[in-house]
Amino acid sequence: MLNNPADFKVIVFDVFGTLIKAEPKRSPYRKLMKWLKDQGRRPASDDVAVIMSTFGEFTEVAKRFGKDIPAPLLQELNEDLSDDLQAMTLYEDTVTILEKLRQSGFRVALCSNLAKPYGEAVFSILPNLEAYAWSYEVGNIKPEPEIYQYLIDQLNCQPREVLFIGDTLLADVTGPQAFGMSARLIDRKKGQKISDILSDLL
Known part of the structure; x- marks a missing residue:
């Protein structure tokens, strides 16, 4: 697995707890x-x-x-x-960071375990990214390899070219790494921002 920031061409984000606040829900x-x-x-x-x-x-x-x-x-x-x-709201740094990454030449994608109505809502809030891998479309959830393969197929890239960012260790770090991607964990509850996780790329 490549960890040199220069090797990354795609930055993939989880959604809730990473880009969108996980507010109290009616569930x-x-x-x-x-x-x-x-x-x-x-x-x-x-x-x-x-x-x-x-x-x-x-x-x-x-x-x-x-x-x-x-x-x-x-x-x-x-x-x-x-x-x-x-009640869905973006973290304050979400739009700025995504745009900065794209301006820097990175392809940006989302990969998340979501029920269909939530995925459709996220797409309306964060449109026009390079790829979306929703569990309800794939028929598999993270950390099952099929959802990561679906993402790779959309992007037509190699796993080693992908850096995965998320807030759940198994789904967003262990799973992607087992698939051949690099991955980093973000802890919004402790006040971490995306720029803290991607300081070497921005």
């Missing part, structure tokens, strides 16, 4: 899973993976679990989702 998908449990469905270890790898809204997710959502609950879930999406 409609958690509410959906609680309802499924109340209907007698036993929770499974891969429930989150199923949600984030489903190309669809609440009804499609529920069908993956073998249930149909009643209309009142669906309305409630959609209202909670709307509140979540409206």
Whole structure:
């Protein structure tokens, strides 16, 4: 794996906790899973993976679990989702840093484990980047190698040319490194900024 900053051509970012603030949420998908449990469905270890790898809204997710959502609950879930999406805000340095990286010749991409409505909202906030790898489009979640391969295929580059930035050790550092990328962890809770993580590139 190459770690010389001169080797990097692509900077890939996670989304929540990295570029977008993870504010307190209404968590409609958690509410959906609680309802499924109340209907007698036993929770499974891969429930989150199923949600984030489903190309669809609440009804499609529920069908993956073998249930149909009643209309009142669906309305409630959609209202909670709307509140979540409206609460999404970029970190103060996000736009400036992304633009600075692009002006410096780097290609910039996003790779994130997201349910479909959140991915669509992120795209509307951060459009026109070189590539997007959303778990619900790929059908796999980080740190599964398929999502990193999807990203590489879009970018038509080599893993060694990619630097991955995110706030989760397994998904954003261990997974990318195992795939052949370089990776760096950011801790927004401790006040770190992207410029602190990329000081050698900016």
